[in-house]
Amino acid sequence: MNKTILLLALCLSFGTFTFAQQDNTATQDPESLRRRNESDQRVYQLAMRYNDLPVARIKLMELIERNPTNNRYPELLATLYFEAGQYASAAVASLDLLERNDQSITGLEIAAYSLEQLGALDRALPNFERHYLLTGTLFSLYKSAFLQYSLNREEEALNSVNMLIKDRKSTEDLVGFPTSNNETQEVNMKAAALNLKGMIYMGQKNKAEAVEAFRQAIESAPNFELAQENLKEAQKM
Known part of the structure; x- marks a missing residue:
């Protein structure tokens, strides 16, 4: 089996596990949550300005965890992986995004192209088809x-x-x-x-x-x- 496709399969299977969070964001007051989000967004923007992609990705992951209903953060994360040529990570991130919002144009596009790059043509195809139907x-x-x-x-x-x-x-x-x-x-x-x-x-x-x-x-x-x-x-x- 192609190593990149095997990696994708492993990532997808590991993605089903959930880990206990050290701080429960549900108990945070809105003002504290807003301040943390703004701080992480500033760090993310600085990391992007300095082309420090690992820091940018970490901050996006923290924002995703803290804001599970905001789809903009997973879209940005999937885009970062794709633009860096990390197609297995981009595929997993975009498929996770599509589980949250199956209407995400960004998610469909990145999933389609990433899976195609990985040689998973049968999985790329429905994402291209749906992207066409929506756009x-x-x-x-x-x-x-x-x-x-x-x-x-x-x-x-x-x-x-x-x-x-x-x-x-x-x-x-x-x-x-x-x-x-x-x-x-x-x-x-x-x-x-x-x-x-x-x-x-x-x-x-x-x-x-x-x-x-x-x-x-x-x-x-x-x-x-x-x-x-x-x-x-x-x-x-």
């Missing part, structure tokens, strides 16, 4: 389609791709692809979806549909290098 973000729909394709869920992938192609915003929103000279080429989302559609048909050994999809992708983005290469491969089938 209408076409890139989340494209990621959903690509993960469905990667997981051999071809009919679902085709459905997502067709939804994307039909969306009027797909000709405006852009997505980047690597080129042969190690640069990034931006093409419109419709072209990207048509290219993915061609890849799905190639996997199904459907040459005619694959060729047509790649041609449409190039028509939508004439300099789309990846679609041009895929078209050449499809024509050889």
Whole structure:
């Protein structure tokens, strides 16, 4: 098993344990709680200013423990882990956040990308799907389609791709692809979806549909290098 996925599983299992708190915040008066929160927030802000991430994370954990109904603190903690490339921690933090608030856009986004980075595609997919349903973000729909394709869920992938192609915003929103000279080429989302559609048909050994999809992708983005290469491969089938 991949070590990072094993670490994630261990973190998730350990996360079910609860430990006795030394001070009971429920018995604190509101003014004392406010002062402690403000103090920790100031330390957090200073730690962020000085790029002292361990201190920032500790203060966020203390704020989370003391303010269990405030979702802003776990969102910040998950973001810190993700931006530091600590994807296992980011995944656990975001999944904990989603248990508290399954409508958290930040939680869904970080969970989706972190789990994808860890190779847990089947767990990343529903978070991308839900992120799209809540936000209408076409890139989340494209990621959903690509993960469905990667997981051999071809009919679902085709459905997502067709939804994307039909969306009027797909000709405006852009997505980047690597080129042969190690640069990034931006093409419109419709072209990207048509290219993915061609890849799905190639996997199904459907040459005619694959060729047509790649041609449409190039028509939508004439300099789309990846679609041009895929078209050449499809024509050889």
